[in-house]
Amino acid sequence: MDKGKAVVIDFLHRCVLYSDESIQRKKERGDLEEVPKWRAYRDFTDYAIKEIEEGKLDDWFSSPQPERGPLEDLQISELEHQDRVKIVDGLIGPRPIFVAATCSDDGVHNLGLLSTVSPASNSPALLTCSLSQDRNGRPRDTLVNLKQNGNITLHLLPTSIEGVRIAEAAAETLPSNESEWRLFEAKPPNLPGAIASIHCRLVDQHSLPKGAVATLCVLAIDSISLPEGLQEELLEGGNSNNLYQHGWCNIHPSDAEWSHLIR
Numbered sequence: 001m002d003k004g005k006a007v008v009i010d011f012l013h014r015c016v017l018y019s020d021e022s023i024q025r026k027k028e029r030g031d032l033e034e035v036p037k038w039r040a041y042r043d044f045t046d047y048a049i050k051e052i053e054e055g056k057l058d059d060w061f062s063s064p065q066p067e068r069g070p071l072e073d074l075q076i077s078e079l080e081h082q083d084r085v086k087i088v089d090g091l092i093g094p095r096p097i098f099v100a101a102t103c104s105d106d107g108v109h110n111l112g113l114l115s116t117v118s119p120a121s122n123s124p125a126l127l128t129c130s131l132s133q134d135r136n137g138r139p140r141d142t143l144v145n146l147k148q149n150g151n152i153t154l155h156l157l158p159t160s161i162e163g164v165r166i167a168e169a170a171a172e173t174l175p176s177n178e179s180e181w182r183l184f185e186a187k188p189p190n191l192p193g194a195i196a197s198i199h200c201r202l203v204d205q206h207s208l209p210k211g212a213v214a215t216l217c218v219l220a221i222d223s224i225s226l227p228e229g230l231q232e233e234l235l236e237g238g239n240s241n242n243l244y245q246h247g248w249c250n251i252h253p254s255d256a257e258w259s260h261l262i263r
Contacts, residue, residue, distance in 0.1 A: 102145035
């Protein structure tokens, strides 16, 4: 059952319970005049629950796709950089947002926002990510540190205002000798507010072709830190309900109105 239907059913069950309690209170007070109206409301609400559970009202919970016209070819080379980013990011998404934690050889702990992480292999457990440079042409501290010692931890963010604030703080551009951890008044390795942490090491790297300034990094997962409850949910086919990026710099929750299991 999708989450939209589940929320409505839960609300209607509460309405039925409230009606039963109201009817009981009115009977105890001897106020019987309103009881038939409350009972009718209660019965209609209970009937609506059954209709939803049986799928008879599924059309109420579906959103029609907008009419956008026929497909047209778009030449990527003819687009401005900003437009190209918006279109490609809007199509190849959403993507999970991580706060990447690394440490330089000088002992400076760095945090950076990362939205290019993708699974590459399940056995062995490998991830890929693309690390570029800032607008001034300076390589990202995450990439520099990763090349120095090969260790990185990817912290997953919750779908809350706190998660958004963590993302904004991690995206701050600081000098290489300053640590973003001070923005959280915390010390590594545990990032306050993170719902899970993936501990990885760099096993391969590739410069991207055609003049791209980014480096494609291959990461091996060594261990994962997560609550037992989340582990159980994931093993049962659930999701981590974390922050995602969809489009140009837009972040939002990952939960959807419906899901379907492909067997």
